Amino acid sequence: MLTRACIRTMAMLALFASAAAAWAGTDGDDRWQGGLRAQHFQDRAIVVSKDVIALEAPYRAEDAAIVPLRIRAGFEQSEQRYIKTVTLLIDNNPEPLVGRFHFTPRSGRADLALRVRVNAYSPVRVIAETSDGRLYMDESYVKASGGCSAPIGTDLEAAMRRLGRMKFRVDGPDLEQPLQTQLGVSHPNITGMQMDQLTRMYTPAHYVTRVKVSYEGEVVFRAETDISVSENPNFRFFFIPGREGELLAEVTDNRGKTYSERFRVPTAN
Amino acid sequence: MNRVVDYVLPAAAMVSCLLLSGAARAGAAAPDCVDAPVTAVADGVYVRQGRHAVVFEGSGIANIGFVVGRRCVAVIDTGGSAREGAELLCAVRKLTTLPICYVINTHVHPDHLLGNSAFRKTGAAFVGHRNLPRDLSLLGQTYLQRASAAQGRVLGPDYLVPPDRLVEDGLLLELGGRTLLLQAYDRAHTTSDVTILDDATDTLWSGDLVFLEHVPVLAGSVNGWLRALEALETLSAARVVPGHGPADGPWPDSAAGTRRYLALLRQEIRQWLRDGGDLWDAQRRLGISERDSWEMFDRYHQRNIANAFAELEWE
Numbered sequence: 001m002l003t004r005a006c007i008r009t010m011a012m013l014a015l016f017a018s019a020a021a022a023w024a025g026t027d028g029d030d031r032w033q034g035g036l037r038a039q040h041f042q043d044r045a046i047v048v049s050k051d052v053i054a055l056e057a058p059y060r061a062e063d064a065a066i067v068p069l070r071i072r073a074g075f076e077q078s079e080q081r082y083i084k085t086v087t088l089l090i091d092n093n094p095e096p097l098v099g100r101f102h103f104t105p106r107s108g109r110a111d112l113a114l115r116v117r118v119n120a121y122s123p124v125r126v127i128a129e130t131s132d133g134r135l136y137m138d139e140s141y142v143k144a145s146g147g148c149s150a151p152i153g154t155d156l157e158a159a160m161r162r163l164g165r166m167k168f169r170v171d172g173p174d175l176e177q178p179l180q181t182q183l184g185v186s187h188p189n190i191t192g193m194q195m196d197q198l199t200r201m202y203t204p205a206h207y208v209t210r211v212k213v214s215y216e217g218e219v220v221f222r223a224e225t226d227i228s229v230s231e232n233p234n235f236r237f238f239f240i241p242g243r244e245g246e247l248l249a250e251v252t253d254n255r256g257k258t259y260s261e262r263f264r265v266p267t268a269n
Numbered sequence: 270m271n272r273v274v275d276y277v278l279p280a281a282a283m284v285s286c287l288l289l290s291g292a293a294r295a296g297a298a299a300p301d302c303v304d305a306p307v308t309a310v311a312d313g314v315y316v317r318q319g320r321h322a323v324v325f326e327g328s329g330i331a332n333i334g335f336v337v338g339r340r341c342v343a344v345i346d347t348g349g350s351a352r353e354g355a356e357l358l359c360a361v362r363k364l365t366t367l368p369i370c371y372v373i374n375t376h377v378h379p380d381h382l383l384g385n386s387a388f389r390k391t392g393a394a395f396v397g398h399r400n401l402p403r404d405l406s407l408l409g410q411t412y413l414q415r416a417s418a419a420q421g422r423v424l425g426p427d428y429l430v431p432p433d434r435l436v437e438d439g440l441l442l443e444l445g446g447r448t449l450l451l452q453a454y455d456r457a458h459t460t461s462d463v464t465i466l467d468d469a470t471d472t473l474w475s476g477d478l479v480f481l482e483h484v485p486v487l488a489g490s491v492n493g494w495l496r497a498l499e500a501l502e503t504l505s506a507a508r509v510v511p512g513h514g515p516a517d518g519p520w521p522d523s524a525a526g527t528r529r530y531l532a533l534l535r536q537e538i539r540q541w542l543r544d545g546g547d548l549w550d551a552q553r554r555l556g557i558s559e560r561d562s563w564e565m566f567d568r569y570h571q572r573n574i575a576n577a578f579a580e581l582e583w584e
Contacts, residue, residue, distance in 0.1 A: 066576070066578075070549055120414075145414065146410075149410065150408070151460060162583065186583055
């Protein structure tokens with residue numbers, strides 16, 4: 001029975017793997033050129049450059065379920081010119097779209113840090129759309145595998161008990177400057193590719209799909225996310241408060257549940 | 270168990286090894302097979318000491334071996350490939366004609382367990398942690414892909430042999446004149462750690478709960494691992510066979526390095542989290558004082574930080 005369960009798992013994962021051309025060691029732009037690009041950006045021109053958006057990723061990540069990424073904007077956000085949307089793709093993941101992240105002039109900087117799962121050696125690419133509608137891309141190659149099917153990292157029962165809890169951290173008291181803000185969400189972000197110990201069934205996918213952070217009623221950060229975001233999603237971004245007030249995070253998962261958390265931004269005396 | 274096709278065995282040497290082993294008698298000519306270099310660390314306790322390397326980049330990495338009783342043999346870990354397993358089997362056969370009753374896996378990691386298939390035909394029961402079937406089915410596809418790439422051939426699911434006897438908590442295995450005490454741990458180095466104590470020689474096989482020389486690799490829980498070490502260190506033993514490093518370590522002194530590394534990691538990450546630091550910087554700045562104390566530090570330390578960080582930020 002164990003063996004049967006095992007083989008079934010293998011068959012299913014093999015399917016994912018072949019669909020993703022995920023053979024360890026495969027590199028190049030096969031999946032990107034073979035449909036990903038068209039699916040997400042049709043035939044729009046994309047400038048490959050680090051000047052607008054730059055991706056920092058470890059070349060090798062021994063823990064494929066928690067790969068930290070840093071995305072840096074090449075210029076400050078302004079009403080005249082700003083980065084509207086950052087799309088993050090991991091070509092060889094079962095679902096390549098990690099997420100779309102939306103910024104405004106109030107973001108100050110369209111920088112972003114988060115942690116992702118990498119299921120097979122893969123190009124990781126970040127595409128920024130600026131307010132004038134142009135697209136810019138940077139990419140990096142990450143050697144890591146198994147991140148999406150890796151056993152659920154923490155004790156699932158404990159994780160479910162604190163499901164939806166959130167932590168804010170905002171650095172710096174200057175309300176006129178872009179403040180670095182971290183939002184941590186306690187959520188197992190189950191990929192659907194992880195099997196349950198007792199039932200031998202796949203634990204059904206359960207993951208964060210939408211994140212919205214507003215400050216005094218104005219949206220300052222918004223994202224649509226998928227299973228490649230690591231468990232306990234953590235986003236670091238910037239925003240300019242401009243005045244005293246309160247942050248509100250609203251997070252929705254694929255089961256339609258919404259969680260929220262408020263946080264008063266600390267000010268200097 | 271599926272025993273239909275066994276295309277994974279390295280053909281000729283392996284087959285002749287198995288055939289001869291059946292016919293061998295004490296004093297008869299040694300079987301014609303390539304054997305793993307094993308040393309006796311105690312009476313009837315044999316270890317092939319591994320060489321430090323990154324899994325799937327090197328071979329013969331983990332410490333593996335076997336314990337010989339009056340009635341039968343227990344193999345403890347089988348190495349990172351069917352070939353390594355076959356060489357360990359050959360080493361058993363050159364020392365004894367007794368049957369192999371058990372093949373024990375100390376945990377799921379491939380450098381310890383991918384040699385299992387070489388023991389399929391011995392009739393041995395495969396023994397492992399209650400979580401090992403789950404962990405193996407979750408990680409198996411990745412292991413097969415990596416092993417296939419490393420060996421340059423396609424390995425099928427039969428290359429993985431899950432346990433058919435599970436260690437729920439404690440388990441005694443009788444080998445004739447000696448008893449092995451197996452203990453399962455909650456989430457520690459991995460989620461499927463088992464230690465083995467041989468009562469005849471007081472030899473502790475710690476699996477990867479103890480690392481010597483090679484930097485500890487965290488794939489479970491830093492809190493759990495430190496708790497496991499606390500429990501383990503109260504155990505009286507004459508020596509330890511660690512998962513990596515010198516095969517005959519003094520006990521409990523040999524646990525000190527692993528404990529120090531993990532405790533430092535935990536302490537520095539907790540402080541880092543209080544200060545609002547992120548994972549990227551943590552991976553490059555924390556625990557660096559341990560760097561000169563360990564081999565393979567640059568390959569595994571960042572991963573350890575990632576794991577511990579994820580655990581500790583919501584503790």
